[in-house]
Amino acid sequence: MIELTINxxxxxVPMPLNVMQLLEHMQLTGKRxxxxxxxxxxxxxxxxxxxxxxxxxxxxxVAVGGG
Amino acid sequence: MDKLTIAGKQYGSRLLVGTGKYKDFDETRRAVExxxxxxxxxxxxxxxxxxxASQPSLLDALPPSKYTYLPNTAGCYSAEDAIRTLxxxxxxxxxxxxxxxxxxGDPKTLYPNVVETLRxxxxxxxxxxxxxxxTSDDPIIAKQLEEIGCVAVMPLASxxxxxxxxxNPWNLQIIIDxxxxxxxxxxxxxxxxxxxxxxxxxCDAVLMNTAIAQARDPILMASAMQLAVHAGRxxxxxxxxxxxxxxxxxxxxxxxxxxx
Numbered sequence: 001m002i003e004l005t006i007n008x009x010x011x012x013v014p015m016p017l018n019v020m021q022l023l024e025h026m027q028l029t030g031k032r033x034x035x036x037x038x039x040x041x042x043x044x045x046x047x048x049x050x051x052x053x054x055x056x057x058x059x060x061x062v063a064v065g066g067g
Numbered sequence: 068m069d070k071l072t073i074a075g076k077q078y079g080s081r082l083l084v085g086t087g088k089y090k091d092f093d094e095t096r097r098a099v100e101x102x103x104x105x106x107x108x109x110x111x112x113x114x115x116x117x118x119x120a121s122q123p124s125l126l127d128a129l130p131p132s133k134y135t136y137l138p139n140t141a142g143c144y145s146a147e148d149a150i151r152t153l154x155x156x157x158x159x160x161x162x163x164x165x166x167x168x169x170x171x172g173d174p175k176t177l178y179p180n181v182v183e184t185l186r187x188x189x190x191x192x193x194x195x196x197x198x199x200x201x202t203s204d205d206p207i208i209a210k211q212l213e214e215i216g217c218v219a220v221m222p223l224a225s226x227x228x229x230x231x232x233x234x235n236p237w238n239l240q241i242i243i244d245x246x247x248x249x250x251x252x253x254x255x256x257x258x259x260x261x262x263x264x265x266x267x268x269x270c271d272a273v274l275m276n277t278a279i280a281q282a283r284d285p286i287l288m289a290s291a292m293q294l295a296v297h298a299g300r301x302x303x304x305x306x307x308x309x310x311x312x313x314x315x316x317x318x319x320x321x322x323x324x325x326x327x
Contacts, residue, residue: 006116026116033114036155060114063109063136063159065110067086067275067277
């Protein structure tokens with residue numbers, strides 16, 4: 001198990017995994033999101049190549065109604 | 068045709084609307100359609116983890132192919148948070164770089180923090196963003212934001228969500244007179260006449276959310292706002308008559324009155 005902080009909350013995930021696998025794990029595939037890892041944007045093209053490690057801080061955002 | 072040009076792109080509508088505070092996405096969509104707006108603001112927020120990914124989203128109701136999205140930084144109180152938010156927005160929207168920057172000063176008034184706004188604008192413009200910037204009605208700050216390279220300056224008419232209307236038309240007038248980029252009144256519009264007054268002053272456009280979303284009938288108010296912006300723009304272009312406090316000038320002929 002490794003621990004990630006996702007949107008401010010600690011979360012255990014089963015294995016070291018890449019960003020795409022994390023999205024699958026969290027059932028977020030198919031949803032339009034953007035991801036920041038430790039303060040840096042992870043471009044969609046790198047979801048397969050970026051491996052997440054213990055302690056990573058992630059922000060996963062969507063567009064919502066706003067003024 | 069009288070078009071609004073922002074960052075080189077032309078728009079037929081001079082009304083920009085927010086998409087917050089509606090009952091559901093269907094009401095949001097109907098209000099946006101009734102407003103005739105082509106540019107719509109959206110917020111960027113953490114996804115609700117554990118939520119069903121098949122739930123409808125804003126992007127389904129108002130497809131980015133049909134509208135120009137204007138992601139905002141509402142809720143950001145520092146330049147850093149605003150910059151991070153807009154970088155996420157650009158990634159989320161496939162490289163879309165037209166954004167609304169707002170850095171707030173305090174949660175009670177939502178008044179802009181212009182120091183942080185200037186800092187964020189510098190970084191974002193250098194980073195290639197086309198920044199439409201929410202600011203106070205201070206003409207000097209508005210000019211500085213323009214000089215940094217913002218593509219539109221968006222002074223408040225009154226506080227966000229207050230519906231208090233245009234409290235300082237004189238400052239807005241100075242900003243409009245000095246500006247070489249579009250001036251968009253953003254925040255404070257409460258009803259149709261406020262939007263008309265903003266346009267009559269010579270603003271290039273008006274941006275609103277609450278005035279529509281919190282009207283008793285948002286769809287009807289959205290169409291009223293469309294008409295109000297049209298009317299104000301037409302009156303501005305037509306050039307109003309001068310105000311004369313006491314120069315009698317009847318509209319009917321002075322000769323031929325019976326009994327004279």
